[in-house]
Amino acid sequence: GAVVSQHPSRVICKSGTSVKIECRSLDFQATTMFWYRQFPKQSLMLMATSNEGSKATYEQGVEKDKFLINHASLTLSTLTVTSAHPEDSSFYICALGGGYNEQFFGPGTRLTVL
Amino acid sequence: KQEVTQIPAALSVPEGENLVLNCSFTDSAIYNLQWFRQDPGKGLTSLLLIQSSQREQTSGRLNASLDKSSGRSTLYIAASQPGDSATYLCAVLNQAGTALIFGKGTTLSVSS
Secondary structure, eight states, X not given: OOOEEEEOSEEEEOTTOOEEEEEEESSSOOSXXXXXXXXXXXXXXXXXXXXTTSOOEEOTTOOXXXXXXXXXXXXXXXXXXXXXXXXXXXXXXXXXXXXXXXXXXXXOEEEEEO | OOOEEEEOSEEXXXXXXXXXXXXXXXXXXXXXXXXXXXXXTOOEEEEEEEETTOSEEEETTEEEEEETTTTXXXXXXOSOOGGGOEEEEEEEEETTSOOEEEOOOEEEEEEO
């Protein structure tokens, strides 16, 4: 399957700052990437679908102005959490593939907002 | 709205035991069902994918079954090992291929 990397793996920031998370496809050209969020002991929840060269599609209840997604190339998508607050602390995982094809997941980024 | 439930939430067994993890879903109109493994603080590793037309899939000591009409799947792990300790997630893909819905997972602990 496809190899997906995320950077950073862990980040701690102060409330009010912005944090950028990168998702890279190392061996697969991904026109679509997915961003999930996982709170402790909860399911992975899809936040948004990132489309190369166009605007991301956000799931209901996810603020697009707070979670900025950029998919500028076929191998890189970024998620920026703007003005982060403690309630944004979570595990963020990206994935590529999708549709009727298998999704391949990155290793995740643990965000802690103080 | 599709809901995926996994039972039990946690399970502890001694090494060598055979065990079954359960997954149920409310809408039987699925395209496929997938079982994943997640280690603490890590991403997901795909274990088995069952198409809606299939009844089961096997990989090594793992066997997953699917009963789409009743909205259930089981993951059978034979001869469990400490290295099997992880959280196991079940996810269903809707027929349109647009939504992958996850359960909360079963956290398995295998003691030596």
